[in-house]
Amino acid sequence: MNAQIALLLGQDGFINGAIYALLALSILLVFSVTRILLIPLGEFVSYAALTMASMQAGKPVMLGAMLVALCLIGLLMDARDALRAGRRLRFRASKLLMPAYVAAVTGLSVTLPLEHIGMAFQGALTVALVVPLGPLLYRVLFLPIASANGLVLLIVAIAAHVALTSAGLLIFGPEGSRTEPFSDATFTIGDAIINSQTLWVIALSFILIALLYAFFEKNLYGKALRATAVDRLGAQLVGISPALAGKASFALAAFISGLSGVLIAPITTIYFDSGFVISLKGFVGAIIGGLASYPVAAAGAVALGLVEAFSTFYASSYKEVIVFTLLLPVLLWRSVAQKGVKDEQ
């Protein structure tokens, strides 16, 4: 290995690490607000990448159909819950927000000449299509069992991953896709060629992390979400609805992972089932952060990307074995660091 190879491997590991970090942050956010380990997060990534690719290939975008279906199921469940509780069905304008949004983005996705609207707009529309998946899935799958124990939540999350992956196979087919790079330019620093796409990924990741920080520190809604994460009951008492907080955290997670999908789509071939492995690495990052610390999780995820790149270089057939076995020392360290016996909530 020479310096140039090390530099290139570092660059490669850093890009993947940045994506893992974004996902690790989404996972932490959703977990702290709802106690749900959002296993289907990876599907948001692959759905986004594949939707963007179908737009560029001039194929019909089918994600809207799924949104409409989920939205209808959600409305039916709302109506059923209201009837069961003995309330009359009342019209509230806020109830129309989601259906209207879904109708709008779905309408755009079927009417616009997507092939020709330019990459920026394609990307924006893709993310706009993926974001409602978050709150809709929360409404349909998790809200009915919000008070169930952690195991049931986990199983539903995994079953959702299974169903979404095979729905992805139906919608996008078995073959992988790849999108056009944002720009073709390359830079040379010393001996190394740096792809401009790399810079895009890293820059956007940092901007996103900065925005998240600002959202949680400065914005009222961000603070409300944080409050829910710290103390669910307390937040409820001061008027923050846990259902709304859940939907918001899912929407944010879908936004972040949708954007990650758009970012990596030009770098690599994405398949209907690519998301799981990517999100698992986000989970490894989240574990390194102890399912609590955002900065440690982000740093851990980036480190994981680097370890992955270098271990692939030395022993490509043992890559996954090495990456996932490395979790053992991390767990050991956490285990030693933990003192005494604690009860879970």
Next chain:
Amino acid sequence: MSPILRFRTALLALAAIVVVLVAPHLLAPYQVVVLNNVGIFALVTLGIVLLTGIGGLTSFGQAAFVGISAYATACLATMADLPPWLAWLGGSPWGALAAGLALTLLVAAILGGVTLRLSGHYLPLGTIAWGISLYYLFGTLDILGGFAGITGVPPLRLFGIGFESSESLFVLIWVVVLVSLLATLNLLDSRAGRAIRTLNGGQIMAESMGIDTFRTKMVTFLLAAGLAAFAGWLYAYTQRFVAPTPFSLQAGIEYMFMALIGGAGFVWGAIIGAGAVVYLKELLQDVLPLLLGKGGNYETMVFGLLVIVLMQKMPLGITDTAARRLKPLLHARRPAPSGAAPWITAAPPLPRRPRPAPAESILEVRGLTRRFGGLVANHDLSFSVQAGQILAVIGPNGAGKSTLFNQLSCVDTPTAGQIFFRGRTVNGRSARDMAAAGLARTFQHVKLLPTMSVLENAAIGAHLRGGKGVFSSILRLDRREEAQLLKEAETQLVRVGLGAHLHAEAGSLALGQQRVLEIARALCADPCLLLLDEPAAGLRLKEKENLADLLSKLRAEGIAVVLVEHDMDFVMGLADRVMVMDFGEKIAEGLPEQVQANPLVLEAYLGGAE
């Protein structure tokens, strides 16, 4: 066991044997194959029931454990030139079983060692990671045949009998399943089994009863891995080849689905869940192409959706829902028994620890301080309690009483100060050590196992007074000791006035009764110091009087009692001394009458003049 019950058990066992022997010859050949798979899956799922449903530990690593054992079996059975140190194992199915078990348990011990001390979410995520890691290891190692796997495993021969046909394997598999089921039922109905069940009810409680939670978790994890290893051995001889896919993470997830759909809290849920998933998939495979056309691949998606719906409708699984529906029918036939069974009441009492001498110093606290960040929860507390004395600790909410209790029982560590229990410092001791030394406690927020009977809940308290482990309970060699433990539980329950509720589910009791049950549980430990956190809350007047009588009797026996309580009448009539706390500090201590007259106390309780 009564003769009638014994007869019934024998009849059931006989029926099971007949069914297992006859069934394969009556069923269509393909159904035998399917049921063989169900049997192997049920064995693995049984491990998850034990681990996840009963022990509260979520693991997706079972499939990988099956794989380790299956690969070990296949390797030993097919490899022509084993290294010399392994050669003696080659060709023998027993050798393969031993090797598979040993290897699986070794890996499980390592993996358990690094995760089981951590909180609940690390284990599922950790096992997902190993699931992937081991899958690729199976596929990458040349010695294991890569992704194509190992073929040509010879048929199984045991005791000179060949197990080649599906019918003969059916008998073997289902005998193993039924024996494992019986063993698990035996285990759960014992001291060791209660310890496992306690894991699900909060570790602080378990540790305070003297249960080593880490060790218990490890034992449970190893038992589950052992069941998986058995399944792997059977798998290798049933399929006669091994390849990585059946041991992938997806398979691990599917086993978890089986356990949850069946009902993870029920031993029978393993068979019901494995059967339900296998037949559901068969049904989907047959029906979906007719409903949705032959083109697409809808099976996995519909399966995923069905799991979601099932979990939303029956979060505790099919067995739970079925049991609820059937319960009225069963109850109509069999009247609930009252009192403990004869084999329990006939047992000799457990030996007791030597009583402390009258007026021996039991608890001595000097300058105790506990800070949480900037908050001082306890500040410079000093007091002492002697044998045969009742000290009441009173104070407004947030005065630091529960914090004090947690430090006394070594659940929490003081920031500064000293605690002496029977003359020895408690520094560096664990809650478990304190339980062994004779400290027993109850909790402000009741910590019981709601689905377990009142009798069994109380018996948890006697954990340290028995010593039989997992293997003796599986083999039923623990019955003498078990009878003694249950008898102790019965005695204490009768003493606290719950004698009529021995067989009720603890969760069905009124809150006040649950508090009293906690006292009975604490008494089962034969303590010399009893810490009671708000024992009278939720009790009716008559019940309070009974409780006061009981505590007076305990005092007469030489037991020291420290109790936190809000009910002044109760406290003032009972306690020898009263300590008043406010904002973490002791503001008064003395005889009840003295304290009642103390102006500081009045101010703290009634709020001083502004």
Next chain:
Amino acid sequence: MSAKRLMVSMIFGALYLSPAYAQVKVGVVTSSSGPVALVGIPQKNTVPFLPAKAGDQTIEYIALDDGSDPSAAVSAFRKLINEEKVDAIIGPSGTASAVAALGFAAEAGVPMLAPVGSTAVILPMDDKKKWVFKTTQNDEIVSTALAKQMVKDGVKTVAFVSPTDPYGDNWLKVFSADAQKAGIKLVDTERFQRQDTSFTAQGLKIISAKPDAVMIAAPGSSAVMPQTTLYDLGYRGKYYQSHGAALSGYLQLGGKKVEGTTVAGSIMLVLDQAQDSNPSKQVAAAYMDAYQKKYGVKPATFGANVYDAGLLLEQAIPVALKAGAPGTPAFRSALRDALEQVKELPGAQGIYNLSPTDHSGFDERGIELVTVKNGQWAPLK
């Protein structure tokens, strides 16, 4: 009617409607989910184009998915044999599954047409394997043809790339042997996973080994990323791809970065340039048109493996009918014998000549080495 009852009656209604008269039943087992899905899905998608009739006899196809799991494949085989009483089985997609399942097919006396690449399922011929027919070009034949071409191109050193799955495993084995025979030095072997987000590390390793050429053996679109990454990293040696890459998605995803690659394909790739006299041309064209019409994409070679299996059955069934009615052991045994006698049958991938000793029946005539020229397939000169 409650929703539950409606569901139940729908299910039973549908079951009731399924036809029950005597006909030839053929099971199809594919891996349309799991690690081999890229191979299995075009195969499953091909089922609707299999011949509906052979002679006067209608054929019913029952398709099952084995999830790339050999034990599920075995279960599917047993289900088809014991419950559905099929006369022949096409499948499964994976070599490991086929090896595991063939014993059960042989035991029940059901001919099995395996669309798998490895010759392990038919060689060495024995009492069990005589029930198995292989409907693909052997990986060995493809690999040998590519190795020969490498020698012709003056390649002395080569790096080999394949995914960590059964397809990649078999190719690594086969190609290592062929390269050695052809006197080409294998200087580096790299593995990757289909879902990997990056091939950079492996690419750098290959570049530092400085091979004359890179051989990539991966199914479907997964063959693209290794090559484009190597291109981006600046590797400009020769590229060779197995027949796994032989589909249009490869050209689309690879774009100008895969220009000049040598690909082992079948006539399906260069249909336009093929001689009209080539009897396979029409067959392949018919299949590809039908497939494209239904799914909007051209089929991968793997789909043709199943399509050809259907053609073989179509040829053999009328012969076998003389020996007995469908559903009887006599019919199945005669079907096996008849399959062994198939001669000069044009399939979508080439011409079949089967014999009691050769149950694959393809020779090098089935392979067309093609290259990528201006974003299109072109015959290699």
